[in-house]
Amino acid sequence: MKLSKTWNTKVQQLPSSVAITYSYLFEQHNEIGDCPIDGIEVLTDSSLAAGFYEIEPLFRKEYLKANEKQPYKVSYSLGCVTVMLEPIFPCVPAVKIRINPSKGGLSPKQLYEWCRFLVTDVQRIFVKKVDTKLDFFGLDPYECMNKIWWCSDFRKIDERYFEKGTLYLGSTHSKIRIRIYDKGKEQGISIVWTRIETTRSYDKTEQMTLITFLNSVTELKLFEDVILVNAETKDINDILRQYNVQAINNGKYSMIATLKQLDVRKRNRVIRILNELGFVKSLLSQYKDAILKWRKQDNEFFL
Numbered sequence: 295m296k297l298s299k300t301w302n303t304k305v306q307q308l309p310s311s312v313a314i315t316y317s318y319l320f321e322q323h324n325e326i327g328d329c330p331i332d333g334i335e336v337l338t339d340s341s342l343a344a345g346f347y348e349i350e351p352l353f354r355k356e357y358l359k360a361n362e363k364q365p366y367k368v369s370y371s372l373g374c375v376t377v378m379l380e381p382i383f384p385c386v387p388a389v390k391i392r393i394n395p396s397k398g399g400l401s402p403k404q405l406y407e408w409c410r411f412l413v414t415d416v417q418r419i420f421v422k423k424v425d426t427k428l429d430f431f432g433l434d435p436y437e438c439m440n441k442i443w444w445c446s447d448f449r450k451i452d453e454r455y456f457e458k459g460t461l462y463l464g465s466t467h468s469k470i471r472i473r474i475y476d477k478g479k480e481q482g483i484s485i486v487w488t489r490i491e492t493t494r495s496y497d498k499t500e501q502m503t504l505i506t507f508l509n510s511v512t513e514l515k516l517f518e519d520v521i522l523v524n525a526e527t528k529d530i531n532d533i534l535r536q537y538n539v540q541a542i543n544n545g546k547y548s549m550i551a552t553l554k555q556l557d558v559r560k561r562n563r564v565i566r567i568l569n570e571l572g573f574v575k576s577l578l579s580q581y582k583d584a585i586l587k588w589r590k591q592d593n594e595f596f597l
Contacts (some may be wrong), residue, residue: 295311301568302322302326302399302548304373304403305320305322305373305460308352309318309467310350312349312352312511316345316349316411318404318407319404319407319408319411321404322398322399322400323399323400323401323404323591324395324396324399324400324401324588324591325399325575326396326397326398326399327396327397327429328396328399328584328588329395329396329400329423329588330396330427330428330581330584330585330588331394331395331396331424331426331527331585331588332368332394332396332397332425332426332427332491333392333393333394333396333423333424334392334393334394334395334405334421334423334424334425334507335390335391335392335421335422335424336391336392336393336409336419336420336421336422336504337387337388337389337391337419337422337501338387338388338389338391338413338415338418338419338420339387339388339389339418340388340389340413340414340415340416340418340419341388341413341414342379342389342412342413343411343412343413343414343426343453344415345411345412346377346411346412346413349372350370352373353370353372353377354370354371354372354422355368355369355370356367356368356369356370358378360380360381360382365381365383365386366378366379366380366381366382366390366445367379367381367382368380369382370477373392373397373398374393374394374395374397374398374400375392375393375398375408375412376391376392376393377389377390377391377412378390378391378392379422384588387420387526389412389413390422390483391409391412391413391419393405393409395588396427401588401592402508402511402588402589402591402592402596403433403510403591403592403596405592406504406505406508406596407555409504416504416505417503417505418503419503419504419505420501420502420504421496421501421502421503421504421507422495422496422501422502423493423494423495423496424493424494424507424514424516425491425492425493425494426491426492426494426516426517426581427489427490427491427492428489428490428517428577428580428581428584429477429486429487429488429489430487430489431486431487432486433486433488434486434488435459435460435474435476436459436545437489438474438488438490438522438578439456439461439474439546439547440545440546440547440548440549441522441523441524441548441549442474442477442490442520442521442523442547442549442550443465443519443520443521443522443523443549443550443553443565444472444519444520444521444550445519445553445558445561445565449466449488450462450464450465451547451550452465453547455475455547458476458479459475459476459479460473460474460475460476461473461474461475461546461547463550468495469494469495469496469497470492470493470494470495470516471492471493472490472491472492472493472520473489473490473491473492473493474488474489474490474491475488475489475491476488476592477489490520492516492517492520494514494516499516505596505597508596509595509596511585511589512582512585512589513590515578516578516581517577517578517580517581517597518577518578519578520576520577521565521574521575521576521577522574522575522577523549523565523568523573523574523575524573524574524575525568525571525573527541527543529571529573530552530568533564533568534552534556534564535559537555537556537564539552539555540552542555553565558581
């Protein structure tokens with residue numbers, strides 16, 4: 295699948311001496327886009343390592359307009375790796391690093407090695423945010439929005455971008471937020487391609503070290519309670535009849551609107567019945583398969 299600027303393009307532009315010396319960082323171990331982790335954001339008070347300064351000229355430097363939401367003044371970018379420095383608040387960690395393994399075709403070990411290369415103490419790197427994604431080819435975005443159900447403590451549905459093919463579940467302040475959108479349209483290609491993304495943010499009391507994250511990534515339920523319901527309206531109404539409600543067909547997020555008519559206990563029972571009838575597809579299960587495939591590339595315990 296053709297994506298916008300790939301890691302390969304950046305690697306081909308590297309001086310041969312750098313590409314050889316740091317080949318363990320730049321080699322592509324995955325197909326571009328295969329990794330279900332679409333970005334990981336980590337924070338650290340550890341100082342930058344000598345390796346970063348050695349290849350700093352290769353990074354694109356940018357001065358940022360720092361504010362409360364984005365408190366760093368300087369950004370260094372190289373392909374799927376971004377390093378942000380010079381926070382404007384004393385309470386903010388000195389360094390923020392964002393890496394996109396999916397964009398770079400990186401393995402778990404490469405993700406770890408990049409962080410160890412960039413800072414002096416990998417033990418002091420903490421995970422702030424993780425973006426994960428699943429792609430569905432041949433599934434229309436609007437059809438997906440009508441079939442999806444997510445019942446993990448969300449209260450807000452943002453439909454402002456619905457007409458453009460995007461739906462958000464949860465607010466920007468939610469610990470977990472889901473985005474469903476037309477990836478084919480975003481990439482400017484004529485293909486039916488829906489992407490479902492989750493963003494999981496961790497506050498200070500929840501943050502784990504990068505090492506803990508990598509060792510336990512297959513156990514993290516980042517798509518928990520996210521399901522697609524492939525049932526006809528008649529089948530859903532047969533189940534709902536006992537609760538004196540009917541399926542809602544609003545052309546936007548019908549499954550969510552339908553099940554929000556019920557309390558948690560009734561919703562869970564309806565989903566259980568739908569699952570028993572074979573109408574439910576668990577995205578958590580699909581995510582686990584993808585993350586296991588990615589994690590098993592290295593099959594090692596990080597220390």
